[in-house]
Amino acid sequence: MTKSKIISADEAIALVRDGDVVTTTGFVQSCIPEALHAALEKRFVESGAPRGLTLIMTAGAGDSKGLGTGRLHHDGLLRRVIGANFGRMPKVAQAAQENKILAYNLPQGVISQLFRACAAGQPGLFSKVGLKTYVDPRHGGGRVNTITKDEIVKLVEVDGEEWLFYTATKIDVAFIRGTSADPSGNICMAKEALTLDNLAQAMAARNNGGIVIAQVERIVEQGSIKPKDVRVPGMLVDCVVVAEPEMHRMNYGVMHDAALAGEIRVPAGAIPKMPLDSRKIIARRSAFELPPNGVVNLGVGAPEGISSIAAEEKVTPYITLTTEAGAVGGVLASGSSFGAATNADCIIDQNQMFDFYDGGGLDMTCLGMAECDRAGNVNTSRFGGRLNGCGGFINISQNARKVVFAGTFTAGGLVTKIEDGRLRIVQEGRSRKFVEAVEQNTFSGPFAQERDQPVLYVTERCVFNLTKRGLELIEVAPGIDIGRDILAHMDFMPVIENPIPMDQRIFRDKPMELLADLLNLNLSERVSYDAERNLLFVNLEGWQVRSTSDIDALRQVLETACLKAGQRVNSVVNHDGFRISENLYDAYAEMIEYLCTHHYLTTTRYSTSAFLRLKMQEALSKRGLAPHIFERKEEAHAFLNAVCPT
Known part of the structure; x- marks a missing residue:
């Protein structure tokens, strides 16, 4: 008889020891093992143990208000964090900025791939991802604060080329999540939006002699899960915890969506259109860069709107939209469901998606930008006194064949109005995005120029192109005055030759006939x-x-x-x-x-x-x-x- 692995969350968390290295799954607000995080927080608050944990994670896993990994902010619980995103756990980020914990901010894809290196018993990972950014040891090595001394990123040379070597950290405990488990611990993910790195994380912990704790929503009969539906085999799983429904939401904004889980397909016409505002203008202009029959990644924020534009303009069948979380095809979701997709063609593991991205598989990406300077450098990781983290930004932006950065021209209180096909700035944003020098270099413009990588910067009022002379103003929205509305709100003078008007169709509330343009x-x-x-x-x-x-x-x-x-x-x-x-x-x-x-x-x-x-x-x-x-x-x-x- 096979012994059942089903135990309570408290019993499972009792197995975590002081000083353990813990990894957890989750992407932004999706697929988070909330019951396990809550049980870990409860044990520490009540007993003061376990202490001094190292937390390793890829994308942020929380709601930015205290859920998910945000529960782990209590003094003494964490000693060190290695993560791609800190924005979803602001109190942990604050502790890092105040030198209370050791912290590294590494590219999401690198951490994702390091799980496999750990599983295979390898010392680390060779990658070009991060060269010439703040992750490069010559520019900080991804260390967040002054008390973090150890170098876990090294610059090496292989056959005359520069590479970064990322040191693997052995894992003691893995928190993973699935939909169903049988008593032996075989895990399926039928109702999950994403599969992420669950398998690699489980292997990494298991092969290091650690433990794997799986959160699921239900227990099924032994052997009832079809072999090909088992995403994590029971041989890797030590404990199975059944979570209450509220602790096992698809994401914090959605209890369950069968279309995001791939259980059903919904008519494309059911996807609502975006209102004609600044966000839609940015998405529309960016959509003109879509490569027919190409593979595209869309980032969070303004870039998310491109998916809606592609559906509205009936372009979706001619491009393949993807997310770093593993969604391929369909209409990419936004908001709390970001990372998933409606009517996806398939869902692959996150580390496999980053293999594809790092190898040059992306024809184009559209990403957000918090700051940009005259050299075309972009900052999304640390600005305005806030540690946000790079997420998958560095992997994606550095390796895509073409990069479009998209966002409003200024931030904080910007109000615009579209009247008769013309854009009017009603109230300017409080913060400038186009600055003399970015606070932290998440994307290197000069490095992109070295590699002849095309880069555009799209805003609601103008478009810039990256050239060897720096940023060049190439398009201006109708109704916008270059001196009053653009140059007056920049810290540097861009190259200006012959900027042309942005396409008039972008500013009219009717179909743009984009498909005819893209297919020539x-x-x-x-x-x-x-x-x-x-x-x-x-x-x-x-x-x-x-x-x-x-x-x-x-x-x-x-x-x-x-x-x-x-x-x-x-x-x-x-x-x-x-x-x-x-x-x-x-x-x-x-x-x-x-x-x-x-x-x-x-x-x-x-x-x-x-x-x-x-x-x-x-x-x-x-x-x-x-x-x-x-x-x-x-x-x-x-x-x-x-x-x-x-």
Whole structure:
């Protein structure tokens, strides 16, 4: 007979010893083993034990008001914390800032992957995640305060490349959570929104000779859980605690949502539209950067709205939205359910998702920003006297092929109004976000430039692009005055050349027809042919090259037009307001070289942007092509008439 592992929460917590290293599961407000946290707090308050624990966790697991890991703030209970997010346990964060406990703030994905290293008996993890940020030992090594001395992050060189080595910390106790357990401790997660790192955490504790305590909502008959539905096998589980319903909510705002658990699918039309306000403006503008057929991550805050915009514009089938918590596909949830997804395609473990992210699997991410400086550095981890933590921000922002930072231009009391397609600032925010130097470097703009990573900064009133010269103002909302509404509320002067208006559709309360833009469905309408002059005119004004697929689409449209002409053609291209990422100039020049070789007699182009002209000239010259890039339309046509008189 198999001995039952079902015990009370108090009996399970009695097994935790002074000085133990404890890890717990949970993501923001979801999948938190609340009954175990409550029992640990109760035991300490009543008995003063266990003392001096080390808490290891990935994302914050609490409501910011005292639940979840926020229960563990009592003096003496914790000695050390290694976490990615402190914002969900402000009293613990305060203790860290006041030098009352040792504390490290490491990237969420690194901690998640370290659970596997612990399980495998490895000394730690090699990763490039964190280079050139505050996690880099040259900039603090992730240490939160002055009493935290030990270096658990080391800079090493492998084959001439810089890497960070993160030291693994052996785990004594793992708090995990599931839906059902049988008496042997086999755990399924049928009603959970996410699976997170439960399996890896259980293995890490078990293989270190520690204990694994699982919180569930119900006990089922022995052997009734199908083998493939068992997410943590009973051989890894020491104790099973059945929680009261209130202690086993899906998240703090939702008791249970079958759609978030993947038990049912709901009609996409049932998802409410966002009101037309600053948040929607930011989400709409950011959505223009979505890569068709690409994989996207969305952060908390303003970026969450992109999921709603994608559903509203019927773009969702053409992109795959993901969260670092493990949700793939569907419509990403927001608020207390952030991290989960409605109508998800699948849910994978958190550490596996970070493997995918770190390996370059993300085509784009949109993340929030608390501070940004002239070099494009972004701070989301420590600002305004508050220790928030980096969460998964560093893994995601450093490894995505394209990064969009999204948020309001100022913070604290900002009031805006949209009238007749124009934006008006009714009341300015109290705090500036665009500062001379960020308080803490969570994202390195110069490091992104070293790696030719495209980076945009989207606000409700303007858009900036990261260039080697620093932040460049490239778009301004209708109704916004650059001097009064932008420069007056920045601590530095951005590069300003030829900013264009933000797309008017963003400020109208009706569908934007975003899908046609993303799929280049109307691209052929930008091309016209004058047979009498044998002139192909290509109007790329305001068009954006997001990826090589956009270049391929343009090549196909131009080649089709040339073949239809039946002869080699002269071409003039309007590049006013044209946008292309710096890492795509060579691919764009390769397309021009192909067209010159096969279809053009001669070609010329014009743009009022001096920077674009310079970059195009450099890219074309590298391929031995005559640049012929003029500032004005008249100059381009005059050149064409000179070389090909009619």
